[in-house]
Amino acid sequence: MLILLFAVLWGILLCLLLSAPFPYTPLFTVLFIISITVLVSAKKMLIINKKYIIYSVAVFIFSYILTCYVIFKPPSQDFINFGTISQNKRAVIFLCEGEMEKYTPYYTNYFLQDKPFYLKPIYSYRIKKIYSELEVNSKNNNLSLIARDVKSSILSYKPYYFYIAYLGYTPSLSDAITYAVNDGCSEIIIINYTSDNNLFEKTKKFVDYNKLTSNGISIKFSKSVQETGEFQQYITEKxxxxxAKFDGIILLTKNSEVATIIKSHLNEHFRKDDIFLITDDLDYGINYFIKKQCSNILYVCLDESSSGIMTEYFYPKIALKYSDKIKIVGIKDWGYDKLLVKAAIKCFLENEK
Known part of the structure; x- marks a missing residue:
């Protein structure tokens, strides 16, 4: 029986060692060593046979899986009060990407949405190591500034309820919608401050839109700010x-239509079509220009609204591999600019009519 209890403990400790922040590692390591020591010292009291070993393995796996579920379980839905809805109240949600500032196991779910929950501790260990190098992820800073200015402009226009929501942090879109409905809003306009034009479909697993519409709540998603002329003008000017002068420019994006428009604007200035490459693979883009014997290239992250893990960790490591062959400079994200604020407001106004 004692060995089964240790199997439960080891299943929990394995999950925690993989997923908990590094400051907790010494504590869990000590607990693991103590449990091994106790088990060894009590071996005379144990009856170990094949049956108990099989049971222990099963208990260990069950304990590990249960701990994984508890740590990475999907968020519970907050209570929505549809009884206070007013046709005169309207809300705006500024929806952006967002990432956790410091490593927290639960918020790694954003990076691991396509992974089974029982494998998430293994993958989260890698994310934990990345955060130990980054220390603080400042992705949310510029997003908050843009949201602040958008809020100021909209509220000076009409008395809307205003909320910010993050795809990878808190408050989530589900949280923001709940706040808006509980405040009595019957119409919600969601400003899509991301590069993804398919957010409605992608957020269905977190938000019950059918329930909202059946209770008289109107939900409108704007197009991506990436689709606006203001955004494209801003990137072109940037x-x-x-x-510096570049003989190779990589437009790094999954949205080739937007990149093609920006490229056409840039052609008016550079007058060389062959210095541009549209791709979502930085490795491929750098190799492409190395083969063309370019010496100075620029990569532009068109899909990154603010600088986070991808632009501060992964892209610099890719660029570093080629630093002895070619000079590489990056525009890592959209940054902060009044044109971006105008782009977001334009998206709002198109849905406000």
Whole structure:
């Protein structure tokens, strides 16, 4: 019986060692060593046979899986009060990407949405190591500034309820919608401050839109700010105003239509079509220009609304591999600019009519 209790403990400790923040590692390691020591010292009291070993393995696996579920379980839905709905109250939700500032196991779910929950501790260990290098992820800073200015402009226009929501942090879109409905709003306009134009479909597993509409709540998603002329003008000017001259420019994006429009604007300035490459693979883009014997290239992250793990960790490591062959400079994210605020407001106004 004692060995089964240890199997429960080891299943829990394995999950915690993989997923808990590094400051907790010494504590869990000590607990593991103590449990081994106790088990060894009590071996004379144990009756170990094949049956108990099989049971212990099964208990260990069950304990590990249960701990994984508890740590990474999907968020519970907050209570929504549809009894206070008013046709005169309307809300705006500024929806952006967002990432956790410091490593927290639960919020790694954003990076691991396609992984089974019992494998998430293994993958979260890698994310934990990345955060130990980054220390603090400042992705939310610029997003908060843009949201602040958008809020100020909209509230000076009409008395909307305003909320911010993050795809990878808190408050989530589900949280923001719940706040809006509980405040009595019957119409909700969601400003899509991301590069993804398919957010409605992707957020269905977190938000019950059918329930909302059946209770008289109108939900409108704006197009992505990436689709606006203001955004495309801003990126074009940002590239043109770079102080260095480049013989290769990588437009890093999954949205080739937007990149093609920006490329056409840039052609008016650079007058060389062959210095541009549209791709979502930085490795491929760098190799492409190395083969063309370019010496100075620029990569532009068109899909990153603010600088986070991808632009501060993964892309620099890719660029570093080629630092002895070619000079590489990056525009890592959209940053902060009044044109981006205008782009977000334009998305709102198109749905406000």
């Amino acid at each position: 590239i043109i105003n770079m102080p």
